[in-house]
Amino acid sequence: MSRKETRKETLEQAEEQVPTIRSGRATLTDFVTGRKRRRGERAVVPEAEFSSYYDKPVLNPPVWRSPEIPGYLFLGGLAGASSLLGAGAHFTGDRTVATAAKTGALGAITLSVVALVADLGRPMRFVNMLRVFKPSSPMNIGSWVLAGYGPLAGASAFSAITGKLPRIGAVATGGAALLGPAVAAYTGALVSDTAVPAWHDGYREMPFVFVGSGATAAGGLGLLTAPDDESAPSRNLALFGTALELAAFGRMHKRLGMVAEPYRAGRGGKYMRATEILSLAGLAGAVLGRRSGILRRLAGAALIAASACTRWGVFHAGKQSAKDPKYTVVPQRQRLRDR
Structure with missing residues (x-):
């Protein structure tokens, strides 16, 4: 048999094992490109398993710590929404609610900045963020918002407590109310602007979840x-906030599909279930406790605890999703197939 005939026979045997060179190449890259194989094609390489590389996850989990960062997220939302409540009570003449809301806003934003600085390690790191103005960075914009909001909240609370400088206090109250929604919402954009699947994939609804949680x-x-x-405005704000938070979270959970699993399982899932229970209990107490001061205050405490559980739940769900490779790999493959 000649060399030419031997080569031809070898090629014929190869074609029996792999339909065509082109289809063989395609099967090698199916798991990368996400392209579905045509009928008759056979995978040369088995599907990749979701495992780690030298015991390392696909993503490095966030280095943010608890309770500093969840506390920072919670207190910022409480402060921003309290300024709105304080402004409304100020202009309707409900002085008790106005004073409590303004004081609560100042205390919450102060503790929020303390928690942020504690996580950063040095106060100058926060100051250094103000050296530039970068609209594409939620952290940078958030730092500027906090820098403007803090003094306004302080002046508003000072005037409400002491009764001095009422005109300046009124202007500061209005300014804090204008910046309040941004203070409550920007942390939602901040966590979404990461590679953490449970945070990043929820970028559409996360700011609404945080605003609703802050209002609650x-x-x-x-x-x-x-x-x-004077409890009617607070009750209405709590009703609005709880409805917004639960609706936005429900939509996010439905849209995310499997990436939403950490919000229903593990440590994050426990906090989110506590949020639902405390929110519903707080709403029931707020509606039924219109003539009962004790029941109304218990409802208020439950709503505050529900808001805190939301932030801790989001925090731990994000860390859990970063540790498991499937929450990164499967959605990437699906997006490639969709394209």
């Missing part, structure tokens, strides 16, 4: 401190 906490604070005849 502020409404709970108002129910704790308001007299019977």
Whole structure:
């Protein structure tokens, strides 16, 4: 047999094992490109398993710590929404609620900055963020918002407590109310601007979840401190915040599919279940406790706790999703197939 005939026979045997060179190449890259194999094609390489590389996850989990960062997220939302409540009570003449909300906003934003600085390690790291203005960075924009909001919240609370400089206090109250929604929402954009699957994939709804959670906490604070005849605005804010938070989270959970699993399982899932129970209990107490001061205050405490559980739940769900490779790999493959 000649060399030419031997080569031809070898090629014929190879074609029996692999349909075509082109289809063989395609099967090698199916798991990378996400392209579905055509009928008759056979995979040369088995599907990749979701495992780690030298016991390392696909993503490095966030280095943020608890309780500093969840506390920072919670207190910022409470402060921003409390400024809105304080402004409304100020202009309707509900002085007790106005004073409590303004004082609560100042205390919450102060503790929020303390928690942030504690996580950063040095106060100058926060100051250094103000050296530039970068609209594409939620952290940078958030630092500028905090820098503007803090003094306004302080002036508003000072005027409410002491009764001095009422005109300046009114202007500061309005300014804090204008920046309040940004303070409550920007942390949602901040966590979404990461590679953590449970945070990043929820970028559409996360700011609404955080705003609703902040309004729930502020409404709970108002129910704790308001007299019977001034509790209606706090109750309405709590109803609005809880409805917004649960609706936005439900939509996010449905849209995320399997990436939403950490919000229902593990440590994050426990916090989110506590949020639902405490929110519903707080709403029931707020509605039924219109004539009962004790029941109304218990409802306020439950709503504040529900808001805190939301932030801790989001925090731990994100860390859990970063540790498991499937929450990174499977959605990437699906997006490639969709394209």
